[in-house]
Amino acid sequence: MFVDALGSGLYLPFTLVFVQAVTELPVQTVGLGLTVAAFAGLVANPLAGVAADRFGARQVLIASYLLRVVGFACYPLVHGFAMFIVIAAVVSAGDRSFYPANSAYVADHAQGAARDRLYALVSTGRNVGLGIGGLLAAGAVQLADKAGYQVIAVLNAASFLIAAVLLAATGRSGRANRRAVRQRPRDLFAGYGRVFRDRTFRRLTFAELAFTGGHSVIPIAIPLYATVVLHAPAGLLGLLFTLNTILVAAGQLPVLRWQQRARRTHAMALAGMVFVASFGAFALAAALPAGPALTVGLVLAVVLCTLGELLHARPSASLAAALAPEAYRGRYLATYQLTWAVSAVATPGAFAGLIAFDARLLWLILAVATAVASVALLRLAATLPATAQRA
Template sequence: MSAAGRWGIPAVRGHGRFVAATGIDSIGTGLVTTFIIIYFVRTTSLSLVTIGGSLSLARLLALPVPLLVGPLIDRFGARRTAAAGNLLVAAGFTGYLAAGHPWQIVAMSFLVQAGQATYWTSSSPLVVLAAAPRDRTRWFGFVHALRNAGLGLGAAAGSLSLGFSGTAGLQAIMAGNAVSCVVAAVLLTRWHPEPGAAGPAATATAVPAGYGTVLRDGRYLLLIGVNVTFVFSALVVNVLLALYIDQGLHRGAWIAGVLLVLNTVQIVLTQTAITRRTERYRPTRVLIAASLVHVVSFVLFAALDVAPGWSVVAGLFLAMAVLTVGESLSAPPTDQLSVDLAPEHLRGRYLAVYQLSWTFGQVTAPLLFSLLFSRGPAVPLLALIAISLASVPLLLLLERTDRRVRAMNRSLVNETS
């Protein structure tokens, strides 16, 4: 076995363009996310409230986009759809250079949000194109690590640019980001993982169907419910952590930034190795382990509310390390199940609905965590413990349901043969 194989890194030969496009997209996302509000503060005369409201409105308008993207993936294939998403983002970033009125910010931000939603809805089918079925878990782990590395690098570059770049410098970075999105789109269109891979996922013999088929698939809806529990756990880092440290534990909010860096570095260094160790097990069992690891991390975080002062900072680092292990355990198998449980000719529609579990979490988590925090600093963490524990019986039910469906399908095949 090669050194890369021992570390859980899949064979990327023939897929360099896909890997490069993923890295470019992640760096660009991390870069712009860091300074997008500051960019408009420095390049327009609009108030901070107007800028924030315009960006929020654009995000709200883009919420249904994944449902529009699903049929496009089924018809045109993931590569073309993802490339189109990158071009939409490039158009939005280019428009940012001339945006000076609220409606312009809304319009260009909508293009960016729609393009990013298009790309992310297409991302799992892209991995399916690159990976043989037996290697999917490893590929999902590798892509998760790659994205975190790119997001971290982009965020660091964006933070540095705020300190050293004037208005012209920020505009140059925005223009460069638009160009990078075009490059990523070109790389995807020139990537040919296998003969015919650029074509649509549906076949000529596929039975026409739509979102009604997805909504009648109880097994897949159960998976979406399970994923919502992991979405809330994943959003702790970005939504709850700084608030808990600053207002709950009365420590410097800068610690949250350090913990975020720790989270990113730990994923980059350990994700593929963890995936290699766990890929032999059933995804549902790995997810049960991830849920229990999350429970341990939330218990540690919550205990700091009553812990001696001298132990708080060290406890935060320990709890974050444990939480990150849970994230590394959960990300590849959830992605794998999202594609494995979806019929090939409807995979785009299935994954579009699956993507809404992330949208639901991102919309509701800030409000939910804030309401719970108002009742006590540790209350959101206690709720997360309950949510993570609730995922265990759901996963066991999913496992039994999946076995039953597969057995029925085998019986039907035997009867018709």
């Protein structure tokens, strides 16, 4: 997971710039192509859930790595829009297949408190990898300019190949996946009907959709809000992103220890209230004068938002895994992860439109949606078994 994140960190900080430099296509064309490719990821998400139940989460993870090996190795060869769409769709399919398979693979390896710790450890490793990858990417571009992006494409493909080899070498599959292989082929997609009929899981999934907005604020909303509305210096953005990365990497395990005795629904609801406070802090930052006051205001808002991320991430993943029947775990977690895929498609345009119209409306909508989701989780708590609520 660390090697995978190291490769992802090489291009995630400036995806649009990276793809434009490597393919030499116009920026508008690249933006349109990435949007179209994102829809391919939406399709890949439920397919990955079926494949995880049929063949095992580990095999789907390896396939997601190999898809991205092919995609990033081919990026430097792209010289037309049609080929770019195909390659970007392959990368998007690999990205979106990874998340449900990753959740199912971790869930297959541990239960109870051990599963919570493993989710937290994987998240820590991924964030450290993303941070280091971002630093390496900045150095490559600074030293080699345009050729640096070509180097990033090759290194990224190599990192996913190494991750696939490492994962293949483990030779370990989950107990649930071995049992699920016996399912009849005609029942594979019918299994999603079971997911949609599960009222408790459906309510949890809708609540999760609101929380994805909070997780999207720092990477998507803040760059535009800080520069367009607050007229903050570009250098401050780097500080805010670095602060977020350090806090997430360092805070996962301490927050996990603090949450050990808390009910998962209540921990998520608390995270929602912290998110709401951070949205209020971002809105109030517009009233601060430029200079030290604005910097301090944004730093405090980012700290609150990051705390919301930390408080939400572990109980959310663990609760979803605990509610998923073993034989259908891939499909359950693919449905849960689909909220993040939908958010990845919808939030860039929605955030940009709201900030251009009235940024206060963005913070109000996010606050109301997250508060409603938090209340829904507290009401859901009474219907859940104790084994799902606590590690």
